[in-house]
Amino acid sequence: xxxxxxxxxxxxxxxxxxxxxxxxxxxxxxxxxxxxxxxxxxxxxxxxxxxxxxxxxxxxxxxxxxxxxxxxxxxxxxxxxxxxxxxxxxxxxxxxxxxxxxxxxxxxxxxxxxxxxxxxxxxxxxxxxxxxxxxxxxxxxxxxxxxxxxxxxxxxxxxxxxxxxxxxxxxxxxxxxxxxxxxxxxxxxxxxxxxxxxxxxxxxxxxxxxxxxxxxxxxxxxxxxxxxxxxxxxxxxxxxxxxxxxxxxxxxxxxxxxxxxxxxxxxxxxxxxxxxxxxxxxxxxxxxxxxxxxxxxxxxxxxxxxxxxxxxxxxxxxxxxxxxxxxxxxxxxxxxxxxxxxxxxxxxxxx
Amino acid sequence: xxxxxxxxxxxxxxxxxxxxxxxxxxxxxxxxxxxxxxxxxxxxxxxxxxxxxxxxxxxxxxxxxxxxxxxxxxxxxxxxxxxxxxxxxxxxxxxxxxxxxxxxxxxxxxxxxxxxxxxxxxxxxxxxxxxxxxxxxxxxxxxxxxxxxxxxxxxxxxxxxxxxxxxxxxxxxxxxxxxxxxxxxxxxxxxxxxxxxxxxxxxxxxxxxxxxxxxxxxxxxxxxxxxxxxxxxxxxxxxxxxxxxxxxx
Numbered sequence: 001x002x003x004x005x006x007x008x009x010x011x012x013x014x015x016x017x018x019x020x021x022x023x024x025x026x027x028x029x030x031x032x033x034x035x036x037x038x039x040x041x042x043x044x045x046x047x048x049x050x051x052x053x054x055x056x057x058x059x060x061x062x063x064x065x066x067x068x069x070x071x072x073x074x075x076x077x078x079x080x081x082x083x084x085x086x087x088x089x090x091x092x093x094x095x096x097x098x099x100x101x102x103x104x105x106x107x108x109x110x111x112x113x114x115x116x117x118x119x120x121x122x123x124x125x126x127x128x129x130x131x132x133x134x135x136x137x138x139x140x141x142x143x144x145x146x147x148x149x150x151x152x153x154x155x156x157x158x159x160x161x162x163x164x165x166x167x168x169x170x171x172x173x174x175x176x177x178x179x180x181x182x183x184x185x186x187x188x189x190x191x192x193x194x195x196x197x198x199x200x201x202x203x204x205x206x207x208x209x210x211x212x213x214x215x216x217x218x219x220x221x222x223x224x225x226x227x228x229x230x231x232x233x234x235x236x237x238x239x240x241x242x243x244x245x246x247x248x249x250x251x252x253x254x255x256x257x258x259x260x261x262x263x264x265x266x267x268x269x270x271x272x273x274x275x276x277x278x279x280x281x282x283x284x285x286x287x288x289x290x291x292x293x294x295x296x297x298x299x300x301x302x303x304x305x306x307x308x309x310x311x312x313x314x315x316x317x318x319x320x321x322x323x324x325x326x327x328x329x330x331x332x333x334x335x336x337x338x339x340x341x342x343x344x345x346x347x348x349x350x351x
Numbered sequence: 352x353x354x355x356x357x358x359x360x361x362x363x364x365x366x367x368x369x370x371x372x373x374x375x376x377x378x379x380x381x382x383x384x385x386x387x388x389x390x391x392x393x394x395x396x397x398x399x400x401x402x403x404x405x406x407x408x409x410x411x412x413x414x415x416x417x418x419x420x421x422x423x424x425x426x427x428x429x430x431x432x433x434x435x436x437x438x439x440x441x442x443x444x445x446x447x448x449x450x451x452x453x454x455x456x457x458x459x460x461x462x463x464x465x466x467x468x469x470x471x472x473x474x475x476x477x478x479x480x481x482x483x484x485x486x487x488x489x490x491x492x493x494x495x496x497x498x499x500x501x502x503x504x505x506x507x508x509x510x511x512x513x514x515x516x517x518x519x520x521x522x523x524x525x526x527x528x529x530x531x532x533x534x535x536x537x538x539x540x541x542x543x544x545x546x547x548x549x550x551x552x553x554x555x556x557x558x559x560x561x562x563x564x565x566x567x568x569x570x571x572x573x574x575x576x577x578x579x580x581x582x583x584x585x586x587x588x589x590x591x592x593x594x595x596x597x598x599x600x
Contacts, residue, residue, distance in 0.1 A: 042566060245577040265393060267438075283574035287552060293559075 005151035005159075005197040006206040007349070010319045011085025012191045013078040014048035014306065021184060027051065028173060029058030035180035043279040043300070047187035047307040050074045050168050059173045064234045067169045071107025072116070074166035078190035079113070080121055083162060086192040092158060094122040099159040101147045103132045103139045103311045106165045113164060136224065137275055138339030139163070139311040141212065141347055144193075148209045151195040159195040163312030172229060172236040182237050185278055187307030191315035207333060207349035213258035215344040217250050224340035244277070247338045248284020254346045255289055255334065262348060264332060266290060271321055271333035271349075276303035276313040281338060298324075311337075327351050352390045355383045360390070366539050367397040367444070372405045375414035376457045378428060381435050388438040398545035400442060401535055402465060403449040404458075412456025412479070432457065433489050440464040440558070445545050449535050450474045450515075450524075460490045463497070466554060469526045469535060474515040476523060482510035496561050498522050546584035 019027075021039040024047075030036060050070055052060040062070075087093060100123060102113035109116070112131030117123060128150070132143045140163045151159045167186035172179045195209075223243040226235045259265060272295040274285055282296055282303070293300070298317035302309070309316060314337050321327060333349040353360070357380035359370045369387055373380065391400060404410055418425075439446060439461065448454075448462035450470035455477045462468050462476075470476075478494075480487040487494075487507060495503040498521050506513065518524040528534035539545075552575040560568060579585055 245574065248574060249578065249581050265389075267392070279570055280574070283570045284577065287555070287571065287575040288578050290551075 002152075002155060003197050003199050003202070004208045004210065005148040005195045006201050006204065006208050007318070008194045008196055008201060008204060008206045009086050009089050010191060010193045010315055010322065011082045011087070012189065012312070012316055012319055013081035013085065014187070014189045014309075015050045015074065015078065016048070017051070018046050018048050019051065020046055024049070024051070024183070027058075028054050028060065030175055030180075032175040032177075032180070034177050035175055035184075038177065038180045039184045041184075041279070043303055044184065044307050045304050049188055050166060052168075059175075061173075062234070067234060068107050068109075071104075071166040071169035072109065074169065074188060075104065075107070075113055075164045075190070076116070076120065078166075078188070079117055079162060079164050079192075082164070082190040082192040083117070083121060083160065086160065086194050090194060092194070095124055096158055097123055097127055097160045098154065098157040099128040099130075099147065099150050101130045101132065101143050101159065101161040103135070103143045103161070103163045104165060105134050105136050105139060105310060106167050107169050108133065113162070117162070135311070136339035136341075136343070137277060137308065137310050137313065138337040138341070138343040138345045140191075140275075140314055141335060141337045141345035142214075142343075143311075144195075144209070144335075144347060145212045145345075148195055151197045155197045156200075157196070160192060161195065162190065162192045163310070163315060164190040165310035165312060167308070167310055170226075170235060170237050172232050172234060174232075178238070179236065181239055185239075185308050186237075187309050189306055189309035189312055189316065191309075191312030191319070193315060193318075205327075205329070205351065207351045210262060210348040210350055211258065212348075213254040213261070213346045215250060215254040215346075217246065217342040217344075220246055220342040223342050243342060244280035245284050247277075247281050247342055247344060248288045250342075251285050251336065251338070251344050252288050254344050255336070258334070258346050258348050264348075268332055269334050270331040271327060272296060272299070273314050273317045273321065273333060273335045274299040275337040275339075276300070276306070276308055276317065277338050278308060279303070285336070285338075311339075313337075352386055353383075355386075357383050358387070360387050362395060362397055365396075365398045365543060365545070366536075367391060367395055367400045369400060369402050370405050371402070371410055371458075373414075374404070374406075374408045374411045374453075376410060376412070376432075376461075377414040377417050378431070381428075381431050385431075385435055385438065388435070388442065391442050391444060392438075395444075397444060398547050399445045399447060399539045399542070401447045401449050401539075402439075402461065404451060404454075407452040409448070409450040409452055409454040409474070410456075410458025410461065411453050412458055429488070436460060436464045436489060441551070441555075443547050443551055445539075445542065445547070445550050447535060447538070449531050450476070451531055453477070455512075456480055456487060460488045463490055463493055463523075466550070467538075468524050469528055469531060469538070470515045470518070470524050471531050472515050472527050472529060474518075474527075475512045476515070476518045477510065477512040478507050479510040481507055544584070546582070548582045549579050549584060552579055
């Protein structure tokens with residue numbers, strides 16, 4: 001019997017060091033009141049970060065080489081822990097993985113993360129691979145789509161998707177609002193999920209992935225982008241001010257299409273796993289998709305405790321939902337990620 | 352949809368009317384009202400819904416015939432009622448309770464989740480549950496917000512009936528009108544076109560205002576305002592303003 005792929009487990013990891021917003025400001029002696037105000041907004045309390053030491057004037061100075069090294073080191077540290085956390089509950093090791101999909105947008109590598117993970121973590125050399133780079137915060141669902149398609153096409157085989165973002169490797173340190181917005185928002189984190197299509201998992205309490213729906217807003221192509229800063233010799237992430245509301249306005253479209261395809265209504269969706277992009281975009285999605293504060297409780301909670309973790313954020317929410325123990329067999333859920341493009345990705349799950 | 356035995360549902364132009372055709376609510380009525388909500392959410396082109404009673408009674412409350420003293424409490428049944436109330440509270444239409452006669456217990460609870468409440472002068476509003484030994488649903492959550500804690504306590508704990516005139520005084524009723532049907536028709540007519548998206552957004556922000564901090568509230572407002580301003584109703588307003596640049600509208 002050919003069954004749809006399921007998300008059998010999730011594992012997450014973060015840097016060991018945790019900082020309050022105030023601690024980050026103090027560490028780098030940020031004085032601009034506008035920057036301090038951005039950090040003191042209440043929707044983020046703590047973040048786990050790989051922070052560089054402050055320079056003599058408080059401001060750290062890192063070359064692009066050092067930033068890339070930090071991405072790699074952080075990805076190895078978090079990747080090994082998140083992967084183990086996802087595999088262990090199923091009694092699996094990296095040697096059991098048949099397909100490895102790695103996602104990262106915070107440090108360009110060639111060969112990609114998947115090759116490095118295979119070299120160091122004991123995956124088999126004949127493991128199939130895919131690396132998704134540069135797709136930003138939405139990329140977790142851009143990866144889940146082909147990874148689950150692979151699992152569906154290879155029944156009984158084990159696929160592993162790893163979303164690994166060292167967002168601190170994208171920080172530019174200067175006392176301006178533009179960099180303050182980015183540096184106050186993004187945190188470091190890695191989430192791994194195991195996917196499999198197997199009738200033997202029928203009795204496992206794990207959601208089946210039913211389908212995906214994408215949406216891109218080409219008019220806002222540059223609303224979120226990387227920009228090379230000649231003066232800093234590094235990439236800087238640019239986030240336009242109004243993009244959260246634009247994403248919100250369009251979020252209805254893929255959700256409606258996804259629901260219509262499966263003959264469902266919004267009221268049939270018991271669980272929403274929305275990317276913890278930031279307060280404004282979560283607010284916008286609440287009021288356009290018509291979901292409640294309760295529906296986004298994990299999205300808001302992950303933002304508060306970790307900041308925006310990029311591509312793996314929604315999987316941190318998924319983990320909290322599963323730990324909460326309120327999901328019932330037969331429940332439907334929607335995963336939604338938003339990011340550059342501007343992009344909205346959605347997936348429909350059923351437990 | 353249907354056939355229904357506890358209510359009738361009809362659509363006439365912009366207005367849908369739900370007539371509660373039995374004086375007391377039972378589980379069947381909850382199911383049928385839920386089906387009506389599905390229709391109003393999914394397909395109905397109406398922009399307003401009027402809930403009303405029949406034979407001079409809006410609703411006298413819960414039907415105790417479905418409960419037996421020797422059976423365990425059906426707390427899930429109460430939860431179904433509350434889920435229905437939330438569905439009515441969030442309908443994508445302007446909702447109006449047209450009260451003629453008694454609106455007691457569950458009947459008043461239903462009226463309280465509507466956007467507007469109009470009644471005939473002879474109507475009586477009452478929450479008699481506490482006097483009967485149980486609780487008036489989530490009116491325990493909603494009522495104090497609309498009339499204040501003191502009045503809500505008096506009404507709920509004493510179970511004293513309110514005349515329509517008293518109910519207008521304390522703000523439970525919006526209007527008393529001798530010719531109820533005529534007045535409801537005229538009101539809906541006056542409000543056309545009803546911008547249902549803006550109604551839903553404003554209603555949600557108001558309902559949330561008691562349990563949200565100002566900081567969260569303004570974030571919610573900006574998100575809702577952005578949504579409202581991208582809707583055709585506001586765009587038409589702007590187009591009209593630009594067609595007639597000198598009349599100040």
